[in-house]
Amino acid sequence: MKTLVVIRALQIGECHFKHGEELPPHALPREAIELHIERKHLVEYDASERRSLHRLLHRFSDCSQAERLSSAELAAYALT
Amino acid sequence: MNSNQRRTVTHYDPFFVAPPSPPPLSETAATQHGVTGASREAIGREMAIMRDLNGGFAKPPVPLPQLRAPQLAHDHAQRVAALDEKICERGVAIDRTKLLSLGKMRFAQLLAAERETRSERVIGTRCDLTSFASVLFALSQAGVLTHMAVPAPSMSEQLAGVDAQLEAARKIESFADLWKLSNSEPRAVRAIYAFRDIFESLVFGQSLFTWIESDDHVYNNLFARGSSAEKVRLFEAWLSALKGAHYRVNILNSLQAIVFWLAGENSVPPEPHDLARDCFAVRLPSQQQITFAAALFEGWLLAHKDWALWQHVGRVTRTLPDKALLERGRLKLRKRFRSIDVFHEQLAAQFYKRTGDHSEFEPVRHRTFFATMLARLRSCVSQIAALATEENSPANRAPVVARFRDQLLCVGKPKPQLSERIAAALSGTFPRSAFKIEIE
Numbered sequence: 416m417k418t419l420v421v422i423r424a425l426q427i428g429e430c431h432f433k434h435g436e437e438l439p440p441h442a443l444p445r446e447a448i449e450l451h452i453e454r455k456h457l458v459e460y461d462a463s464e465r466r467s468l469h470r471l472l473h474r475f476s477d478c479s480q481a482e483r484l485s486s487a488e489l490a491a492y493a494l495t
Numbered sequence: 496m497n498s499n500q501r502r503t504v505t506h507y508d509p510f511f512v513a514p515p516s517p518p519p520l521s522e523t524a525a526t527q528h529g530v531t532g533a534s535r536e537a538i539g540r541e542m543a544i545m546r547d548l549n550g551g552f553a554k555p556p557v558p559l560p561q562l563r564a565p566q567l568a569h570d571h572a573q574r575v576a577a578l579d580e581k582i583c584e585r586g587v588a589i590d591r592t593k594l595l596s597l598g599k600m601r602f603a604q605l606l607a608a609e610r611e612t613r614s615e616r617v618i619g620t621r622c623d624l625t626s627f628a629s630v631l632f633a634l635s636q637a638g639v640l641t642h643m644a645v646p647a648p649s650m651s652e653q654l655a656g657v658d659a660q661l662e663a664a665r666k667i668e669s670f671a672d673l674w675k676l677s678n679s680e681p682r683a684v685r686a687i688y689a690f691r692d693i694f695e696s697l698v699f700g701q702s703l704f705t706w707i708e709s710d711d712h713v714y715n716n717l718f719a720r721g722s723s724a725e726k727v728r729l730f731e732a733w734l735s736a737l738k739g740a741h742y743r744v745n746i747l748n749s750l751q752a753i754v755f756w757l758a759g760e761n762s763v764p765p766e767p768h769d770l771a772r773d774c775f776a777v778r779l780p781s782q783q784q785i786t787f788a789a790a791l792f793e794g795w796l797l798a799h800k801d802w803a804l805w806q807h808v809g810r811v812t813r814t815l816p817d818k819a820l821l822e823r824g825r826l827k828l829r830k831r832f833r834s835i836d837v838f839h840e841q842l843a844a845q846f847y848k849r850t851g852d853h854s855e856f857e858p859v860r861h862r863t864f865f866a867t868m869l870a871r872l873r874s875c876v877s878q879i880a881a882l883a884t885e886e887n888s889p890a891n892r893a894p895v896v897a898r899f900r901d902q903l904l905c906v907g908k909p910k911p912q913l914s915e916r917i918a919a920a921l922s923g924t925f926p927r928s929a930f931k932i933e934i935e
Contacts, residue, residue, distance in 0.1 A: 420620050435613035435620045436606075458620065465623040468605065468694075474701045475598035484698060488625075492695045492729060493702030494715050 416462040416470065416482060419448065423456050439469045440480050559864055560845040563757055565875050565924045575878045578885060578895070579719040585896050586712030587904065588738035589703065597736050598700045605693045612686040624690050627670055639679040640667075644815050645802070659858070660802035674813040688813055699729035703736075711738060718897035718904075721874040727899045734904075741896075744884060744903040744917065746876060747931040753872045754796045756928040758838035763929045767792070774824045786812050791824045798839045798865060800825065873900050876921060876930065883920035887913055909934045 419438040424431070427442060438448075438457060451457040462470075462482060470482035489495065568574070612618055617637040623629040634640065645665045652658070667675055670691050677684040706713045717726055734741070751764035765773075771780035771788035780788070790811035794804045804825065808816040829836040846861035847854040881898045887910055888894045897904035914932040921930045 422620055433610055436610060465621060466625055472602055472697050472701055474704050475602040492698040494706050494717060
C-alpha cells in the first residue's frame with residue numbers, strides 16, 4: 416500500500432493541503448494522482464515507510480481501505 | 496619326620512557369615528554400571544565446586560518485610576470475585592452514533608495536530624509520526640541526540656561502573672521518553688506529544704467501536720479487576736459517548752493515603768495546590784507548577800530519589816525538571832513528613848544483602864516489593880469502594896459497571912452521602928486513613 420503525501424501547497428475541491436500533509440486515499444482518481452506525482456505536487460511513500468492515518472483510523476476517516484495497527488500498538492492502546 | 500606320617504588339615508567354620516556374593520554381571524552391564532557410578536560422582540563433585548564458588552551452602556531465602564495489612568472481612572475475596580464477574584456481565588453501554596461523531600471530530604483534530612507538527616523544521620515529509628523509530632530518526636538527523644539533558648558518564652564513572660539510574664535516565668526507548676530531548680527542540684517535542692495523545696485516543700476509540708455488541712454494550716475485562724493501565728486514561732476520553740446517565744466515584748488520593756497509612760503518618764495528605772505553593776514559594780501557583788509539585792510528591796512517596804525521581808517527574812510533566820529544585824523539594828518533604836522518611840529508610844534497610852565483609856543494597860528487589868505492595872493495597876481500596884457503592888444502592892439496581900484502580904463508573908444517579916459512606920468503609924479497612932472521595 417502507498418501513502419500519498421503533498422509536497423507543495425495543493426487545493427483539491429474545497430480542501431487545502433500543505434506541504435507534508437497526507438492526501439486521503441481515493442481523494443483523486445488514479446490518473447490525476449499520476450499527473451500530480453509527475454508535476455512534483457505529490458510523492459508516494461510505501462506504507463512501511465509512512466503509514467496512512469486515514470487507513471489506520473478508517474472507522475473515523477470514512478476510508479474504504481484499512482491498514483492494521485501493529486500488535487504492540489493494539490496491546491498498548493486498544494481493547495484486547 | 497617320618498614320611499609315612501599322615502598330615503591332617505582341620506577346617507574351622509568362620510565366625511562371620513560371608514555376605515552372599517552378587518550375581519555375576521555380564522561384561523556390558525558391568526561397564527554400564529561403572530560409567531553410571533563415575534558419572535554420578537563427577538556430577539556431585541561439580542555441584543560441590545559450584546556451591547562453594549557461590550558462597551558455600553545454599554542460604555535460606557531472606558524473608559520479605561511485613562507491612563501493615565488492611566482489615567478485610569473473611570469472605571472479602573469471594574465477594575470481590577463475584578462483583579468483578581457481575582461487572583463483566585453488565586458491560587458498559589455505549590452510544591454508537593455518539594462514539595462515531597466524537598471519533599470523526601477527533602480525527603479532524605488529529606489532522607490539524609499533524610499539520611502543526613509537520614510545520615517543525617526537524618519533521619520531514621518522510622517521517623511517520625505514528626512510529627517512534629521514524630520520529631527518533633528524524634530528530635537524530637537534526638542532531639538532537641548530541642545535546643542530551645542527562646550528562647554522559649565521565650571516564651572515572653565508567654571505570655567505577657556507571658550508575659544504573661543515570662544509565663536509565665539517558666535511555667530514550669519510547670514516546671514516553673521523548674521529553675528528554677526537549678532542551679534542543681521543545682516545540683517539536685510538544686507538537687509530537689499533542690499528536691500522539693490524539694492518535695492513541697483514536698486507536699482506543701476505534702477498538703471500542705469494534706467491541707460494541709448488538710445490545711450496544713461493551714463487555715471487556717478492562718472494566719473489572721481494578722485495571723490501572725494506560726487504557727483507563729484513554730477510556731476516560733470517550734466517557735461522553737456513554738449511553739444513559741452515569742456518574743464516577745473518584746478516589747483522589749489513593750497513593751498518598753496508603754503511604755501515609757503504611758508509615759503511620761497522622762496528618763492529612765496535602766493538596767497539590769498547597770504543595771506547589773510550598774515548593775515554589777508563591778501564593779498563586781500556575782497549573783504547570785501544581786503538576787510539577789504533585790509529581791514530585793508522588794515520586795517521593797514512591798521512594799524515588801536522584802535520577803529516578805527526575806525521570807518520574809519528567810514523565811508526568813513531559814518537561815525537563817530542574818534537578819536542584821527536585822532535590823530541594825525532596826528535602827523539604829523529608830523534613831515535613833518525617834515518619835514517611837523513616838518508613839522509607841526502614842523498608843530499604845530490609846533489602847541489604849550480606850556480601851563478603853559488607854552489605855549491598857538490592858534496588859530491584861526493593862522496588863519490586865514496594866510497587867507490588869502498593870498495587871495490591873490500591874486494588875484493595877478500589878474493591879472496598881466498589882463493594883460499598885453496591886451495598887449503598889437499592890437492591891434492584893446494579894450501579895457499578897466499571898471498576899478501575901482509582902475510580903468507579905456507575906450507572907444512574909448517586910445516592911446522597913455516598914462519598915461519606917465509601918470513606919467510612921475505607922476507614923474501617925484502613926484505620927485512621929484519610930482517603931478523599933469525589934463523586935462527579
